[in-house]
Amino acid sequence: xxxxxxxxxxxxxxxxxxxxxxxxxxxxxxxxxxxxxxxxxxxxxxxxxxxxxxxxxxxxxxxxxxxxxxxxxxxxxxxxxxxxxxxxxxxxxxxxxxxxxxxxxxxxxxxxxxxxxxxxxxxxxxxxxxxxxxxxxxxxxxxxxxxxxxxxxxxxxxxxxxxxxxxxxxxxxxxxxxxxxxxxxxxxxxxxxxxxxxxxxxxxxxxxxxxxxxxxxxxxxxxxxxxxxxxxxxxxxxxxxxxxxxxxxxxxxxxxxxxxxxxxxxxxxxxxxxxxxxxxxxxxxxxxxxxxxxxxxxxxxxxxxxxxxxxxxxxxxxxxxxxxxxxxxxxxxxxxxxxx
Numbered sequence: 001x002x003x004x005x006x007x008x009x010x011x012x013x014x015x016x017x018x019x020x021x022x023x024x025x026x027x028x029x030x031x032x033x034x035x036x037x038x039x040x041x042x043x044x045x046x047x048x049x050x051x052x053x054x055x056x057x058x059x060x061x062x063x064x065x066x067x068x069x070x071x072x073x074x075x076x077x078x079x080x081x082x083x084x085x086x087x088x089x090x091x092x093x094x095x096x097x098x099x100x101x102x103x104x105x106x107x108x109x110x111x112x113x114x115x116x117x118x119x120x121x122x123x124x125x126x127x128x129x130x131x132x133x134x135x136x137x138x139x140x141x142x143x144x145x146x147x148x149x150x151x152x153x154x155x156x157x158x159x160x161x162x163x164x165x166x167x168x169x170x171x172x173x174x175x176x177x178x179x180x181x182x183x184x185x186x187x188x189x190x191x192x193x194x195x196x197x198x199x200x201x202x203x204x205x206x207x208x209x210x211x212x213x214x215x216x217x218x219x220x221x222x223x224x225x226x227x228x229x230x231x232x233x234x235x236x237x238x239x240x241x242x243x244x245x246x247x248x249x250x251x252x253x254x255x256x257x258x259x260x261x262x263x264x265x266x267x268x269x270x271x272x273x274x275x276x277x278x279x280x281x282x283x284x285x286x287x288x289x290x291x292x293x294x295x296x297x298x299x300x301x302x303x304x305x306x307x308x309x310x311x312x313x314x315x316x317x318x319x320x321x322x323x324x325x326x327x328x329x330x331x332x333x334x335x336x337x338x339x340x
Contacts, residue, residue, distance in 0.1 A: 033057070033066045035268075036083065037096045038076035044206060046070065047302055048125055048266040049096045055295045059285035064092075075159040077104055077111050084114030087271040091278025095119075095269050099128060099261035100161065102321050106257060106330040107164075107337060115272075117322040120279050122268035123286040124309040129230030129262040130161050131208060131237070132169065133216075133223045134200035135193065143173060143227040143246045150176040154189040154198040157182055161261055162189065164337055165202040165229055168258055169243075171336045172251040187211055194222070204262075205234055206305050229255075230262025231317060235307070253329050254336075256321065263317045265307070283311045 035053050039045025046068075053066040071079035076098025083095040098104070102116045132143070140146050155162040163179060170177040180198050183189040186207050193201055194212075205228075208216070215222040228234055229243045244255045268286065270279055289295050290308040299306045 031062070031064050031092060033060075033064050033092050033094060035066055035068045035094050035096065036079055036087070037068055037070050038072060038079040038098050039070070039096075040072055041070070044204075044304065045096060045098075045266060047304060051295075051298055051302060051304070052096075052125065052268065052289070055292065055298065056285055056289050059288040059292075060281060074111060075100060075104065075157075077101075077108065080104075081113040083269070083271050084118070089271050089274045091270065091275045091282070093271065094122065094282070095271070097264070097267060097269055099264040099267070100159075102260040102264070102318055103164070103257060104159075105322075106325060106333055108159075109330075115322070117319045118272040119318070120270040120272065120274055121311040121314040121318065122270065122279070122282045123290070123311045124263075124265045124267040124314050125290065126206075126265050126305045126307045127230060127232065127234070127262055127309065128204040128206065128265040129228045129234045129237070130165055130202050131205050131225045131234075131240070132165060132200065132202040132227050132229070133208065133225045135196070136221045136224050138199050140226065141224065143169075143241065146175045146226070147173060148175065150178065151200060152178050152180045152198040154181055154183060154193055154201045155179055156184065156186060156189055161204075161229075161258075162186070162202050164258060166200075167337045167339070168254065168333075169227075171339075172247045172254070202229070205236065210303060228262075230259050232263075253325065254333055257325050257329070257333060260317065260321050263309070264314060265309070267314055268311075279311070286311065 035049055037046055037049035039049070049068050053068050057063050057066045071082060079095065080097050080101050087093045087095065105112045105116060134140055140149070153166045155166065157163065166177045166179055169175060181192065183192060186203050189201050190211050192198065216225065225237065225240050227243050227246060228237055228240050233242065243259070244252050247255055287310065290306065296306060
């Protein structure tokens, strides 16, 4: 990234604040945008980040180059802490956050050094509802069928949604879920499920359909989705119930908190107190990008999904979640997730 001197940087910030070509070259120097990603190489997050870098610049005044940098560690908490406390607030530094950043604040308050409600959200390329699915040979057809049943469920790591969702369901759906075998990847978890080392798992619908799309076809079904976790129904799963629909009202606040990753999905944000003009420019560019034929074609080519939400929509979901989740509910969630 080309470093700007203080005078040049102030010129850029003023221009951005006015919303008039703020991302154009300032005093003859090309401005770059840095896009920080929290996913490992080959992950959906990393793929979306590079795709966004290839297209978003076309809709920003001055067409600045966008470079992608990865900061991995602690389930994305490391990068999110950096974005909140140290990332330059000049409108030229963007984070693709982990979708669990709101949930992480509730579960690991000592590790989290940020307030999710303070970030400035540009938009989400795709929602990412998690889907809890079981092998078809278990004979369970609905989430209600598993109440009181013992199930061996696979997961990737203890900070992942593949671990958190089954632990929550064990408590509020009242089923005897036993989490087994911490596998390194979703692909390995699903592969071992096929070998019957466990009977189910919870991953986002993109993951299921990328790795084993044939499992869910009408003929020769190998697995059955039982419930989805998110704010809105996935358009490909219109008949699949949401978790809050099969749980008691007293548990809805917890379900809402655990559903935030589905709504956040693959998002873009600016650090707190970034210029409002920059946010306006980037939200406008994002809105144009997700409707662009080239971008949509690239999404399809990469076998990814496009279920966009505006920055205003994501901002409201995050702000509401932060405000409505009480200290008591956070403590209860921790007791459920960290229970043996």
